[in-house]
Amino acid sequence: GAGVSQTPSNKVTEKGKYVELRCDPISGHTALYWYRQSLGQGPEFLIYFQGTGAADDSGLPNDRFFAVRPEGSVSTLKIQRTERGDSAVYLCASSLDEQGEAFFGQGTRLTVV
């Protein structure tokens, strides 16, 4: 595609529910990154994929968070048992390879009520 696409753009869920956030990277980009941005803060790294594998998941805050990229393209960030503190904008970025400039999607604004 022309750019990184994230769906949905907004998601409201109840505390305790499970959510999935989707990221479609730029076609051909092998590296994919997830970030979380809370209000008034800068983006915070969550996880980095090179191809299908998670090369660095050290930013995931706890085991309620999980991400997959089974075919090396689309990625899904999964959050179990959501908490109000999970409310944030979740940003996805992709780059041609691990040395290339990263391009960001518009993000998914998650609100846990």
Place this chain on the structure above:
Amino acid sequence: SQQGEEDPQALSIQEGENATMNCSYKTSINNLQWYRQNSGRGLVHLILIRSNEREKHSGRLRVTLDTSKKSSSLLITASRAADTASYFCATERLNSGYALNFGKGTSLLVTP
């Protein structure tokens, strides 16, 4: 933890004036980047400066890097209302591809 710290947190200027934002970081870097974000959503890459460079220009943007002080500055000259946005500096996470550590950002307001 986030690597960069920008100051000021917020900056308000009038069109035509210059805007200067500063960033400090903690560890050695290969390069430092500046990003812009409108309305709290997608980030746009503005400029990258490598550790062996001291100054770089791109249009109305001028970035400086002082590795001895672990600091960088972003100057926007002749600002426009359309420059209103948040600006972040970012450094690369060690051994994590192109993954970045971002600062908290400077919120710039340019009034007509």
